[in-house]
Amino acid sequence: MSLLTITHLKVHFPTQDGMVKAIDTIDLEIANSERLGLIGETGCGKTVLGMSIIRLLQPSTKIEGEIWYKGKDLLKLSEGEMRKIRGKEIAMILQNPTTSLNPVLKVGDQIAEAIQLHQGLDKRAAREKAVEMLESVKIPSPDKRANEYPHEFSGGMKERAMIAMGLACNPSLIIADEPTKGLDVTIKMQIVKLLKEVSRRKSMLFITHDLGVATQICDNIAVMYAGELVEYAKTEDVFKNPLHPYTQGFLNSLPNMGLKPIRGMSPSLIDLPSGCRFHPRCDHASAKCTIEHPPMVEIEKGHSVRCFLYT
Amino acid sequence: MIEVENLKKYFSTGILRKRHIKAVNGVSFQIERGETLGLVGESGCGKTTIGRSLLRLIEPTAGKIIFDGIDLLHLKKKELRRLRPRMQMIFQDPDASLNPRMKIGDSIAEPLKLQGGLNKVEIKEKVSELIETVGLNPEHVNRYPYQLSGGQNQRVVLARVLAVNPDFIIADEPTSSLDVSVQAQILNLMNHLKREFDLTLLFISHDLEVVRHMSDRIAVMYRGKIVEIGSVNEIFEDAKHPYTNTLISPASSLEDQLIFEDMKDAWDSGCVFYPRCPFNTVICSKKEPEMVEIGKGHWVLCDRVT
Amino acid sequence: MIEDTIAFLKGYKNSVIGLVGLGILIFFVVVAIFAPYIAPYDPHEMYKPVRHPNSDHLLGTNHIGQDILSELIYGTRVSLFIAFISSIIASYIGTSLGLIAGYFEKFGFFFMRIVDGFLAIPRLPLIIVIAAFMRPSIWNLIFIFVFFGWPFTARIIRSEVLSLRNRPYVDAVRMLGAGNFYILCRHILPNVIPLVVVQLIMEASHVVLAEASLSFLGLGDPTTKSWGMILHYAFEYPTIFISDLWKWWMLPAGLCITFTILSLTFIGYALEDLVNPRLRREIL
Numbered sequence: 001m002s003l004l005t006i007t008h009l010k011v012h013f014p015t016q017d018g019m020v021k022a023i024d025t026i027d028l029e030i031a032n033s034e035r036l037g038l039i040g041e042t043g044c045g046k047t048v049l050g051m052s053i054i055r056l057l058q059p060s061t062k063i064e065g066e067i068w069y070k071g072k073d074l075l076k077l078s079e080g081e082m083r084k085i086r087g088k089e090i091a092m093i094l095q096n097p098t099t100s101l102n103p104v105l106k107v108g109d110q111i112a113e114a115i116q117l118h119q120g121l122d123k124r125a126a127r128e129k130a131v132e133m134l135e136s137v138k139i140p141s142p143d144k145r146a147n148e149y150p151h152e153f154s155g156g157m158k159e160r161a162m163i164a165m166g167l168a169c170n171p172s173l174i175i176a177d178e179p180t181k182g183l184d185v186t187i188k189m190q191i192v193k194l195l196k197e198v199s200r201r202k203s204m205l206f207i208t209h210d211l212g213v214a215t216q217i218c219d220n221i222a223v224m225y226a227g228e229l230v231e232y233a234k235t236e237d238v239f240k241n242p243l244h245p246y247t248q249g250f251l252n253s254l255p256n257m258g259l260k261p262i263r264g265m266s267p268s269l270i271d272l273p274s275g276c277r278f279h280p281r282c283d284h285a286s287a288k289c290t291i292e293h294p295p296m297v298e299i300e301k302g303h304s305v306r307c308f309l310y311t
Numbered sequence: 312m313i314e315v316e317n318l319k320k321y322f323s324t325g326i327l328r329k330r331h332i333k334a335v336n337g338v339s340f341q342i343e344r345g346e347t348l349g350l351v352g353e354s355g356c357g358k359t360t361i362g363r364s365l366l367r368l369i370e371p372t373a374g375k376i377i378f379d380g381i382d383l384l385h386l387k388k389k390e391l392r393r394l395r396p397r398m399q400m401i402f403q404d405p406d407a408s409l410n411p412r413m414k415i416g417d418s419i420a421e422p423l424k425l426q427g428g429l430n431k432v433e434i435k436e437k438v439s440e441l442i443e444t445v446g447l448n449p450e451h452v453n454r455y456p457y458q459l460s461g462g463q464n465q466r467v468v469l470a471r472v473l474a475v476n477p478d479f480i481i482a483d484e485p486t487s488s489l490d491v492s493v494q495a496q497i498l499n500l501m502n503h504l505k506r507e508f509d510l511t512l513l514f515i516s517h518d519l520e521v522v523r524h525m526s527d528r529i530a531v532m533y534r535g536k537i538v539e540i541g542s543v544n545e546i547f548e549d550a551k552h553p554y555t556n557t558l559i560s561p562a563s564s565l566e567d568q569l570i571f572e573d574m575k576d577a578w579d580s581g582c583v584f585y586p587r588c589p590f591n592t593v594i595c596s597k598k599e600p601e602m603v604e605i606g607k608g609h610w611v612l613c614d615r616v617t
Numbered sequence: 618m619i620e621d622t623i624a625f626l627k628g629y630k631n632s633v634i635g636l637v638g639l640g641i642l643i644f645f646v647v648v649a650i651f652a653p654y655i656a657p658y659d660p661h662e663m664y665k666p667v668r669h670p671n672s673d674h675l676l677g678t679n680h681i682g683q684d685i686l687s688e689l690i691y692g693t694r695v696s697l698f699i700a701f702i703s704s705i706i707a708s709y710i711g712t713s714l715g716l717i718a719g720y721f722e723k724f725g726f727f728f729m730r731i732v733d734g735f736l737a738i739p740r741l742p743l744i745i746v747i748a749a750f751m752r753p754s755i756w757n758l759i760f761i762f763v764f765f766g767w768p769f770t771a772r773i774i775r776s777e778v779l780s781l782r783n784r785p786y787v788d789a790v791r792m793l794g795a796g797n798f799y800i801l802c803r804h805i806l807p808n809v810i811p812l813v814v815v816q817l818i819m820e821a822s823h824v825v826l827a828e829a830s831l832s833f834l835g836l837g838d839p840t841t842k843s844w845g846m847i848l849h850y851a852f853e854y855p856t857i858f859i860s861d862l863w864k865w866w867m868l869p870a871g872l873c874i875t876f877t878i879l880s881l882t883f884i885g886y887a888l889e890d891l892v893n894p895r896l897r898r899e900i901l
């Protein structure tokens with residue numbers, strides 16, 4: 001059964017230079033206990049998707065569509081109702097722990113604060129729970145570390161603290177936004193291992209541009225390009241049998257796959273190309289691709305692609 | 312081309328209690344003309360510090376740097392300035408490497424103006440030539456850095472570096488802030504330019520896969536020391552140092568990483584890798600190992616191999 | 618550069634307080650420039666003393682019979698002249714020293730101790746003491762304001778240069794063979810100019826107040842007509858607060874000072890919003 005269902009979601013930002021169509025249009029489902037990877041290049045709208053699920057976008061943003069979570073449309077909830085869901089039901093582990101942790105508060109207190117907010121525990125109990133959380137993300141001597149400030153933590157430890165904070169209220173859905181960005185390989189692998197462990201029996205939307213990491217964690221992978229999904233498949237299928245030319249190009253540009261780049265660059269989200277959004281960079285583009293926008297079509301069970309090559 | 316001997320750079324930090332950070336702690340290597348040496352290691356191990364010391368953007372604490380037969384550390388300011396254009400560095404963050412208030416074209420023209428000898432028309436021609444070489448469009452000349460993507464700005468940086476006809480380029484994680492598909496574009500371009508302009512390269516990265524693609528030889532660095540250096544094949548097929556092995560197959564990565572993080576400041580004798588080494592012995596904690604050559608040009612900093 | 622300016626003007630146009638401030642300032646500047654044509658009388662000419670406002674003298678006359686409105690109009694000239702000349706010179710000195718101090722570490726460290734010394738002393742009391750010792754004249758006033766004004770600019774510019782100096786693009790240019798002087802002029806100075814302008818405006822508003830205070834205390838140049846001097850003579854007049862006299866003798870000068878400072882402060886705020894890169898990035 002699906003835990004989160006996104007239908008026809010559009011997120012547009014009005015700016016001086018025009019309407020930024022950050023998400024246009026996305027349909028997506030996350031099942032109970034599914035770990036879904038969201039892959040795409042910088043600026044394609046991954047963070048915006050995460051932020052629109054927990055409704056943390058600025059008020060001027062134009063949002064259309066529906067986001068169903070446990071029988072409720074999140075987009076129709078009041079801010080008060082949403083606050084009860086944020087952190088408790090759905091937790092987001094933000095990109096960039098260096099800026100997301102408050103530098104003047106002790107790490108333990110920051111986690112305790114998140115716990116107090118939702119669980120009605122008193123200060124002592126929340127504090128104890130915070131230490132427990134730090135222990136659960138395998139930070140050594142957690143009671144000592146809880147009394148330290150973020151700058152005393154190394155990059156990998158900060159990421160762990162962020163994960164501890166996200167998990168503090170035992171959410172059913174975790175949205176992790178590029179949690180391994182900027183970490184060294186050895187540390188990255190440990191964070192991946194940890195995330196895999198803590199997300200057991202939970203749903204997770206795992207946002208990343210690192211395919212290697214996604215394969216380790218995710219059951220399914222959704223590939224995003226210029227504000228929409230272009231391919232959706234089981235993790236191994238994305239590797240063994242990538243269908244969309246963008247997915248293929250993406251894989252081929254990895255260093256261990258030959259470093260063959262995709263030509264050109266991602267389009268501006270203000271001024272999207274007509275027809276298929278990938279056609280200016282695609283080697284298989286036909287006349288039809290320049291005019292008509294391809295629909296998402298299920299080719300095999302659980303493997304959909306947005307490309308005319310397969311219809 | 313470049314010979315580095317026992318290079319050291321210590322930083323002292325702390326207001327109340329002075330502490331010495333041994334960012335680079337006795338590093339030696341050579342780079343032949345036309346060769347690419349890859350330098351890998353996790354962040355904070357001293358890679359950037361080596362690069363900046365080589366160009367004397369910071370003054371090394373000790374050591375010897377010979378560039379093309381010239382002893383760099385005993386050079387007068389004026390001679391150094393004359394020599395500088397022959398050695399260039401490309402930084403990690405392309406957006407920050409360009410003056411935000413200068414148009415792309417002016418940034419590329421700047422080194423040409425500084426060198427003198429060309430008139431306005433010639434400079435303009437040269438700039439368009441360079442822009443084409445790095446795969447940008449002529450209309451980019453009048454844009455500002457913030458109007459271009461990270462990948463495009465890195466191309467601009469490359470064009471500007473090429474303007475001075477350097478012999479030796481240090482590329483410090485030139486693609487680590489870029490997306491994979493853009494990274495592939497830039498790395499391919501760099502390989503192409505290297506051949507076309509006959510460059511010698513020191514390629515710094517924390518990504519072993521990327522380094523493998525770019526280099527002839529690889530030096531693996533850990534906490535201020537080079538722990539292994541050898542050809543790409545030797546490093547990938549026949550790595551001797553336990554740290555190199557961790558980098559190559561991070562899935563089998565060491566469990567005690569965090570314990571190590573806890574004690575790394577206290578650590579100050581014996582082998583740098585001792586606390587994380589799966590094969591460590593009591594001796595490793597006391598005696599500093601020495602570099603040994605185990606094959607031609609394949610050096611390892613580990614007592615276990617001998 | 619041209620695009621910079623246009624983008625800047627576009628941004629400024631959106632700032633209400635910026636436009637209000639600019640409007641008031643332009644009014645005063647116009648008055649200052651065209652003072653001889655606007656003022657009904659020569660401010661030194663003497664008529665009947667201590668007249669109430671009437672059709673001949675819209676704001677009456679002072680204790681020796683000079684037309685107060687004309688005094689006020691010429692006073693604009695003097696007050697603005699002192700404010701802008703001293704803040705321009707102070708900014709010039711402060712910027713130059715700030716650039717050097719930020720760029721050359723050793724000199725900077727030594728230099729900042731001096732600046733800190735300057736900044737630690739309360740400005741106005743010391744200005745008063747020094748002014749009392751010097752012969753009161755416009756140029757002496759300007760000297761004093763410059764002397765105490767430059768450290769503020771120097772410190773702000775230095776801290777900005779410290780952060781600019783270590784940008785990768787500065788290193789990159791150095792490797793291309795550029796010398797220190799070239800880097801300072803071409804790559805660092807243009808990036809601090811907006812800050813300098815903000816600082817200049819803020820400094821000007823300080824000087825307006827300081828000049829008024831000194832003149833009020835009788836430490837100004839007695840031969841020139843500044844707003845502060847008008848206040849000074851009015852205040853010394855025996856029955857100034859018992860009668861209605863203060864309403865047209867003191868109040869207009871006080872309002873002029875207030876509005877000038879207000880307009881400069883508004884402009885300063887508007888500019889700061891625009892040029893402070895930290896603030897601007899947060900908006901984006």
Ligand SMILES: Nc1ncnc2c1ncn2[C@@H]1O[C@H](COP(=O)(O)OP(=O)(O)O)[C@@H](O)[C@H]1O
Pocket residue numbers: 013014015020022040041042043044045046047048049058269
């Ligand atoms: N508040 C905003 N106003 C205008 N544009 C925005 C805003 N937030 C994000 N964007 C734009 O939306 C696009 C998607 O951004 P994001 O989701 O952060 O990308 P990423 O996939 O790298 O996480 C980008 O082009 C970005 O510039």
Ligand SMILES: Nc1ncnc2c1ncn2[C@@H]1O[C@H](COP(=O)(O)OP(=O)(O)O)[C@@H](O)[C@H]1O
Pocket residue numbers: 322323324332333334352353354355356357358359360361
């Ligand atoms: N200017 C500096 N002052 C003090 N410490 C520094 C300075 N530059 C670098 N370091 C320290 O030196 C070590 C090596 O840094 P760096 O060479 O930048 O590593 P890498 O490039 O491999 O990530 C780090 O511990 C860093 O904190």
Ligand SMILES: [Mg+2]
Pocket residue numbers: 043046047048095177178
């Ligand atoms: Mg993002």
Ligand SMILES: [Mg+2]
Pocket residue numbers: 355358359360483484
């Ligand atoms: Mg570095």
